[in-house]
Amino acid sequence: MSVLVLGSINMDLVAVAPRFPRPGETLRGQRFFTAAGGKGANQAVAAARLGAPTRMVGRVGNDVFGxxxxxxxxxxxVEVSGVEVDPETSSGIAVIVVEESGQNAIVVIPGANGRVGGAELARLERWLPEARVLLLQLEIPLEVVVQAAERAARAGVSVILNPAPAMALPEEIYRWCTWLTPNEVEAESLVGFPLREDQAIEEAARVLVGKGCAHVVITLGERGCVYADRGGVRWVPAYSVPVVDTVAAGDAFNGALAVALWEGRSVEEALRWANAAGAISVTRYGAQPSMPNRDELMAFLAQHVETHRAPGS
Known part of the structure; x- marks a missing residue:
């Protein structure tokens, strides 16, 4: 059984600068590098590095980046027989500015990711019988994500939807999602009210469970995450680490969550894994280069076992 990922594949063009430029300002940067990215590909890499057999479904362009x-x-x-080369367009590109604090601003050009459709759904359906978990995001057409979630759910495959970037979702998708993993901004867009206080964050998690998701995790960066199911709401603390780059921290979180669930681990342990993978990733530059491997994750968890325990553990 495998982890199956349907999603975006990008080349990230990253500029590191002391701060974000103001409108109309030219700012001298500190360094530049390219790194393979895209939320789908990042999550596939995260899962594969943590030891799960992982298959990617998506497409790249007919260019130097493909x-x-x-x-x-x-x-x-990652197994890539499901990654098609589209001869009619460019690969997806993400232009990223990272400031010294580690925060980032991103402009995404979809390219081939915007043309993911029926061919990818056909390949996905062929591989669903051998999958235990399907990871989805929103950097490919939304109607494709909805269809993929429904087909996976009907096949008995657990669906993790990372609803990023933020956008409105059709109501029917919630019932196909086993796990929904928005960050604070994305959760706010889904529930339609501001999440400025802890009570509002908890209420948002309850609302999303009420829409049909079995498990909801709202990720909160250095504050950890809020987990909700029909039994209630729990706060899970983050690990304290030095932050250099927050790009793809959420992808590390989702990839580790998928692997822990693929292995049949408890919810509490899965959330510890996810928080730990996200913490490791923010100590490194780049998207896929920041994803930890299995040994790194296990060493990190062992180091923090006495100082970080999720509620109920």
């Missing part, structure tokens, strides 16, 4: 993006996935241990 072969490099496929190669990066293969080097991480």
């Amino acid at each position: 072969p490099a993006l496929r190669q990066a996935l293969m080097e991480a241990g």
Whole structure:
């Protein structure tokens, strides 16, 4: 059984600067690098590095970045026979500015990701019988995500939807999602009220469970996350680490969550894994380069076992 990922594949063009430029301002940066990215690909790499057999479904463009993006996935241990080369468009691109605090601003050009459709759904359906978990995000067409979630749920596969970037979702998708993992901004867009206080965050988690999701996790960066199911709401603290780059921290979180669930671990342990993977990733630059491997995650968890315990553990 495997972890199956349907989603975006991007090349990230990253500029590190002392701060974000103001409108109309030219700012001298500190360094530049390229790194394979895209939320789907990042989550696939995160899952593969943590030891789960992982298959990626998506597409890249017919340009200089396409072969490099496929190669990066293969080097991480991801099976890429489901990644098509689209001869009619460019690969997806993300232009990222990272400031010294580690915060980032991103502009995404979808490219081939915007053309994911029926061919990818057909490949996905063929591989669902061998999958235990399906990871989805929103950097490919929304109607494709909805169809994929429904087909996976009907096949008995657990669906994790990371609803990023933030957008409104059709009501029917909630009942197909086993797990919904928005960050604070994304959760606010889904529930339609501001999440400025802890009580509002908890209420948002309850609302999303009420829409049909079995499990909801609202990620809150350095504050950890809020978990909700039909039994109630719990806060899970984050790990304290030095932050250099928050790009793809959420992808590390989701990839680790998928692997822990694929292994049949408890909710509490799965959330510890996810928080730990996210914490490790923010101590490193880049998207896929920041994803921890299995040994790194286990060492981190062992180091923090006495100082970080989720509620109920």
